[in-house]
Amino acid sequence: MHDLNRVPIMDERAVLRAVGRMARELVERNAGTDDLIMVGVQRRGSQLAELLVREIEKAEGDRIASGHLDITLYRDDLRAIGPRPVIGTTKLPAGGIDDKAVVIVDDVLYTGRTVRAALNELMDFGRPSRIYLCVLVDRGGRELPIQPDVVGRHVEVMGDQTVEVLVPELDGRLGVDLVTLPKEAA
Amino acid sequence: MTQRALALGKDLVGLEHLSAEQIQVFLDTAEAFKEISERPIKKVPVLRGKTIVNLFFEPSTRTRISFEFAEKRLSADTVNIATTASSVAKGETLVDTARNLEAMRIDMVVVRHWASGAAKFLAERIRSNVINAGDGAHEHPTQGLLDLLTIRDHRGRVAGLNVCIVGDILHSRVARSNIWGLLKLGANVAVCSPKTLLPPGIADLGVTVLRRIEEAIEWADVLNVLRLQLERMQAGYVPSLREYNRVFGVSKVRLARAQREILILHPGPMNRGVEIDSDVADGPHSMILAQVTNGVAVRMAVLYLLAGGEPEKAEAAKTAEGA
Numbered sequence: 001m002h003d004l005n006r007v008p009i010m011d012e013r014a015v016l017r018a019v020g021r022m023a024r025e026l027v028e029r030n031a032g033t034d035d036l037i038m039v040g041v042q043r044r045g046s047q048l049a050e051l052l053v054r055e056i057e058k059a060e061g062d063r064i065a066s067g068h069l070d071i072t073l074y075r076d077d078l079r080a081i082g083p084r085p086v087i088g089t090t091k092l093p094a095g096g097i098d099d100k101a102v103v104i105v106d107d108v109l110y111t112g113r114t115v116r117a118a119l120n121e122l123m124d125f126g127r128p129s130r131i132y133l134c135v136l137v138d139r140g141g142r143e144l145p146i147q148p149d150v151v152g153r154h155v156e157v158m159g160d161q162t163v164e165v166l167v168p169e170l171d172g173r174l175g176v177d178l179v180t181l182p183k184e185a186a
Numbered sequence: 187m188t189q190r191a192l193a194l195g196k197d198l199v200g201l202e203h204l205s206a207e208q209i210q211v212f213l214d215t216a217e218a219f220k221e222i223s224e225r226p227i228k229k230v231p232v233l234r235g236k237t238i239v240n241l242f243f244e245p246s247t248r249t250r251i252s253f254e255f256a257e258k259r260l261s262a263d264t265v266n267i268a269t270t271a272s273s274v275a276k277g278e279t280l281v282d283t284a285r286n287l288e289a290m291r292i293d294m295v296v297v298r299h300w301a302s303g304a305a306k307f308l309a310e311r312i313r314s315n316v317i318n319a320g321d322g323a324h325e326h327p328t329q330g331l332l333d334l335l336t337i338r339d340h341r342g343r344v345a346g347l348n349v350c351i352v353g354d355i356l357h358s359r360v361a362r363s364n365i366w367g368l369l370k371l372g373a374n375v376a377v378c379s380p381k382t383l384l385p386p387g388i389a390d391l392g393v394t395v396l397r398r399i400e401e402a403i404e405w406a407d408v409l410n411v412l413r414l415q416l417e418r419m420q421a422g423y424v425p426s427l428r429e430y431n432r433v434f435g436v437s438k439v440r441l442a443r444a445q446r447e448i449l450i451l452h453p454g455p456m457n458r459g460v461e462i463d464s465d466v467a468d469g470p471h472s473m474i475l476a477q478v479t480n481g482v483a484v485r486m487a488v489l490y491l492l493a494g495g496e497p498e499k500a501e502a503a504k505t506a507e508g509a
Binding site: 070072073074078084086087088089090091096120121124125126 | 211214215218221225227229230231260490491493
């Protein structure tokens with residue numbers, strides 16, 4: 001990875017500011033924190049969900065239930081990929097999600113296929129009263145009629161570029177980079 | 187990107203020819219599948235549209251049902267074929283049966299057969315994935331994997347543990363799959379058995395032979411107690427079941443002399459009062475029901491990993507080929 005191919009577009013402070021605003025927006029949209037459950041999509045969505053939970057708990061003083069989803073088994077492209085991907089864990093709050101307001105949290109919204117998979121998986125766990133979609137970066141390029149409710153930042157992405165969200169647990173720092181792919185992988 | 191560039195191949199015939207890394211992939215994937223059986227809707231759509239045939243040439247309740255649960259929880263379509271009720275009873279060969287099934291466009295075959303090597307024989311002759319559910323006295327790889335998973339669950343690791351397999355080693359495919367799997371993952375393996383039920387040359391595999399059950403109990407962290415098939419007595423391998431129990435039976439009294447807690451595994455079905463006493467089978471260190479639960483998760487993992495679509499289309503497969 002050359003520096004030339006990787007341009008930071010959000011540093012830690014920018015991400016935290018965005019997360020703070022997203023947390024307020026979610027609470028406002030939901031008219032409070034009643035029955036609110038944050039569900040991160042593995043893997044980086046889970047870290048962002050935890051950041052949002054901390055923000056909301058700090059601002060509202062309420063405990064927020066959270067969990068995470070691994071959508072691998074609900075992907076629509078499993079027939080075309082192989083060797084098969086490693087499966088992460090799925091864990092939802094013990095009280096279930098029936099009649100709750102569930103927030104799906106993911107790092108980057110692109111084609112919408114991950115969100116489709118997450119919706120289907122959530123439905124197999126119960127019947128939430130409402131599902132919100134909250135993403136740190138919306139990079140456009142949707143292939144399904146899926147739109148986010150709360151967005152950290154919209155990013156214009158060229159054909160040979162991709163957006164990477166970095167989290168401390170996996171990448172050693174918090175931030176968002178715009179990465180230009182090497183020619184052969186584009 | 188390459189979290190796992192390991193090719194697992196088309197079939198699971200045995201653990202003998204798998205690497206430690208490949209075995210770990212099966213176990214780690216099984217770990218993730220455990221949770222699905224705890225969901226309100228115990229089903230994920232990952233094998234939707236796949237047709238799986240359970241082809242059983244030998245009676246089996248536990249293994250067949252475990253595979254069937256695994257298949258259904260992955261949304262596959264399943265057909266069960268038992269020999270007594272099919273053309274197999276009319277003398278059709280194994281390959282003819284499988285080719286006829288393939289002509290009906292199936293994707294995977296789970297096969298249990300009385301002949302050692304039947305699974306490999308079949309795997310080499312049909313396009314579908316073949317999973318060995320036990321072939322003669324050769325291997326029972328999913329049982330081996332679930333035993334490994336159960337040990338790992340309760341001891342946190344397999345490497346460095348002393349595991350002793352007790353009972354009829356000679357006729358046991360479970361023993362063979364266990365020996366291969368345990369050795370590859372770095373366990374110390376021993377067998378404890380009457381001389382008549384010990385295959386010649388077993389020590390060449392790298393296992394220790396313990397003559398007395400008391401020695402085994404003193405040495406082991408884990409005892410995997412095998413079923414003594416009652417036919418063995420008629421064939422003259424053991425003088426009587428009572429005699430077997432008196433000399434090799436795993437009893438509470440014997441376990442009480444152990445220096446440490448010993449995990450007790452048994453692949454089932456048990457002969458209570460023969461190879462294992464009831465108070466051990468139902469005791470606090472018995473993993474027997476945990477093994478059954480893990481069996482479903484392990485089989486889900488195997489089905490999921492082997493059913494991998496069209497690898498030639500995948501980027502990861504291209505890089506794996508180069509390696």
